[in-house]
Amino acid sequence: MSRFEGKIAIVTGAAGGVGEAAATRLAAEGASVYMVDVQRDLGMTVAQRIGAEFRHHDITDEAGWASLVEEVIAKHGRLDVLVNNAAILVHQDVEHIELADWNRVMNVNVTGTMLGCVAALRRMKANPGGPSGSIVNVSSVAGFIAAPGSAAYTASKGAVRSFTKAVAVHCARTYHAIRCNSVHPGAVDTPIHAARLAAAVDVAAAKADMASFQPMGRMATSEEVAAGILFLASDDAAFITGTELVVDGGWLAAGGNYTPVRAG
Numbered sequence: 001m002s003r004f005e006g007k008i009a010i011v012t013g014a015a016g017g018v019g020e021a022a023a024t025r026l027a028a029e030g031a032s033v034y035m036v037d038v039q040r041d042l043g044m045t046v047a048q049r050i051g052a053e054f055r056h057h058d059i060t061d062e063a064g065w066a067s068l069v070e071e072v073i074a075k076h077g078r079l080d081v082l083v084n085n086a087a088i089l090v091h092q093d094v095e096h097i098e099l100a101d102w103n104r105v106m107n108v109n110v111t112g113t114m115l116g117c118v119a120a121l122r123r124m125k126a127n128p129g130g131p132s133g134s135i136v137n138v139s140s141v142a143g144f145i146a147a148p149g150s151a152a153y154t155a156s157k158g159a160v161r162s163f164t165k166a167v168a169v170h171c172a173r174t175y176h177a178i179r180c181n182s183v184h185p186g187a188v189d190t191p192i193h194a195a196r197l198a199a200a201v202d203v204a205a206a207k208a209d210m211a212s213f214q215p216m217g218r219m220a221t222s223e224e225v226a227a228g229i230l231f232l233a234s235d236d237a238a239f240i241t242g243t244e245l246v247v248d249g250g251w252l253a254a255g256g257n258y259t260p261v262r263a264g
Contacts, residue, residue: 003234005030008076010068012036012059012116013086014052015043017190018138021226022083024050029230031081034072059086059112065119078127081233082120084113085138087156094151102152109156110163113137117167117180124178131175134233137164138225139182141248145256157184161244168242179241181232186248187211189219213257214249 009026013019014035023046027033033052037043040056047054055071057064072079087109090101117135124133142154143161164182171178187210211218228247231237246252 002030007031007080009081010034011083015039018222018225019085021222022229025226025230027052060107065115069119069123079123082135084116089153105152105156110159132177135180136229136232137182139184141184141186165242182244183228184246185225186214186251187219214251215254216249
């Protein structure tokens with residue numbers, strides 16, 4: 001039997017990159033998947049391809065979260081997995097950050113993650129058979145080390161890392177079988193880096209710079225990060241909560257040095 005046979009899952013930021021890969025893997029392993037994204041056309045295309053449901057949803061909308069989760073419960077009677085993956089990245093150092101950009105990054109990356117956790121927890125604690133479920137929050141190596149050219153993003157991913165632990169300990173003490181963990185990718189070859197790479201004088205050299213941060217000598221694929229997400233979401237990780245799974249090709253182990261990508 002597949003690890004997620006009969007499980008019900010929600011994945012945010014699922015129209016591309018790591019979210020798409022996680023949704024694809026969950027569906028392939030038997031889960032009924034609800035893909036969430038603000039990219040309607042792309043999300044619907046992916047959902048049709050993998051046999052998932054797509055819902056256009058802004059993760060900063062509290063009422064939208066309540067409506068989404070209630071729809072899932074009305075149809076399936078339970079919620080087993082939430083992957084909080086949606087995030088945005090703004091490249092501004094601390095001297096040049098605009099307040100509007102800071103607030104936008106925090107609202108999506110931190111508040112959006114919090115709202116997802118709250119909405120999911122309220123239903124997971126009422127699952128048939130007793131409280132159960134797994135929440136996986138996608139943070140970043142930037143939750144451990146500074147990415148000086150992306151000050152707001154760094155702060156937001158550190159917040160996700162700490163918030164995950166607060167959720168995990170509360171759930172472990174109160175409900176025992178509801179878990180919450182964070183995944184921390186290094187440089188991943190996804191569309192989130194497209195604008196920065198496009199601005200580089202030499203795109204190939206810029207990608208090589210990003211690959212060089214990681215001792216394994218390359219960027220991760222979305223599928224490799226998704227594999228870590230699925231492990232934490234599955235019953236294989238039944239006694240793991242409040243921890244960080246780092247998927248960075250050895251970046252942090254090597255000291256976590258950061259060198260900005262060459263750009264024009």
